[in-house]
Amino acid sequence: MAREGTVLVTGGAGYIGSHAVLALLDAGWKVVVIDNLTTGFAWAVDPRATLVTGNIEDEALVRGTMRDHGVVAVMHFAGSIVVPESVSDPLKYYRNNTVASRSLIESAVVSGVRHFIFSSTAATYGMPEVVPVREDMPKLPINPYGTSKLMTELMLADVAFAHPFNYCALRYFNVAGADPKGRTGQSTAGATHLIKIAVEAATGKRDHVTVFGTDYATADGTGVRDYIHVSDLADAHVKALDLLIAEPGKSHTLNCGYGHGYSVLEVLDAVDRVTNLKIERRMAERRPGDAGELVADNGAILATLPWRPQRDDLDTIVQDALAWERKLTERRG
Structure with a gap:
């Protein structure tokens, strides 16, 4: 079904953004992508979408794109996402995530774009004392990455109060997997996500996987995370957009997770199971700032969206990630 207007996807050449582009196109939306291709790939953008190469803080570019393409909504994925790097280079994160987001939001308001989906993160919660984590629990980020995202959430709330504008901030837990049809996947070199690292090991790109921390208060002592398939996450974005359009006076902040977690060792067991291999595991000390368990309470998203x-x-997530990793190996020769 064709939809009225175009959705602007920032960072649409990246991992999650490229899946959102597919989900929007498959749902009948027209899509224009703005991406500076620093970490994204032009080939990851579905050819049905229009790719504009540039930065989201280039207000002339962004506003011209919004005008020329009849943009009615923004899905904002552009930004920096590596937690340790945010600690060592905080100003980069406040520039790329917070300052650039402020510019993008202003461009949307000036251009009359009334709906905004924001790629937020469970890092806004910091080290939660209660698991699973609900949206109304304290937001106490422990690194500049989480703080930079929380600052953008606060800006969106203020803008929605002041202007005819609504938003949905989606707080991701651990995103993994790849498009089941093999159209896109996690392609960034040097990725820090466990499942990506594990399938790299399974395809011979790494000789081991390091397990950071074996003394957490979990069933097997390793960290537990809520892993959500990237295609399910992309679908949540499309449904959130439908809701914003249907209820223009309301905004939402929703956790994106499955409501249950897997430990590091359970994930590696799944990779071994799917590949019929045995990945070498090397045990190491905990990393500073890693929570023992981080799982979403997803009651709100299930109640709010269809x-x-x-x-x-877990095996399906691993299978899709592995299939993409093999395809990526072929692409890169």
């Missing part, structure tokens, strides 16, 4: 996970299965 969204139900379709790929809530």
Whole structure:
């Protein structure tokens, strides 16, 4: 079904953004992408979308794109996402995530774009004392990455109060997997996500996987995370956009997770199971700032959106990630 208007996807050449582009196109939306291709790839953008190469803080570019393409909504994925780097280079994160987001939001308001989906993060919660984590629990980020995202959430709330504008901030837990049809996946070199690292090891790109911390208060002593399939996450964005359009006076902040977690060792067991290999595991000390367990309470998203996970299965997530990793190996020769 064709939709009225175009959705601007920032960072649409990246991992999650490229999946959102697919989900929007498959749902009948026209899509224009703005990406500076620093970490994204032009080939990851579906050819049905228009790719504009540039920065989101280039207000002339952004406002011209919004005008020329009849943009009615923004999905904002552009930004920096590596937590340790945010600690060592905080100003980069406040520039790329907070300052650039402020510019983008202003461009949307000036251009009359009334709907905004924001790629936020569970890092806004910091080290939660209670698990699973609900949206109304304290936001106490422990690194500049989480703080830079929380600052953008606060800006969106203020702008929605002052202007005819609504938003949905989606707080991601651990995103993994790849498009089941093999159209895109996690392609960034030097990725820090466990499942990506594990499938790299399974395809011979690494000789081991390091397990950071074996003394957490969890069933096997390793950290537990809520892994959500990237295609389910992309679907949540499309349904959130439909809701913003249907209810223009309301904004939402929603956790994106499955409501249950897997430990590091359980993830590695799944990779071994799917590949019929045995990945070498090397035990190491905890990393500073890693929570023992981080799992979403997803009651709000299930109550608010007509969204139900379709790929809530660890082996399925691993299989899709592995298939993409093999395809990536072929692409890069």
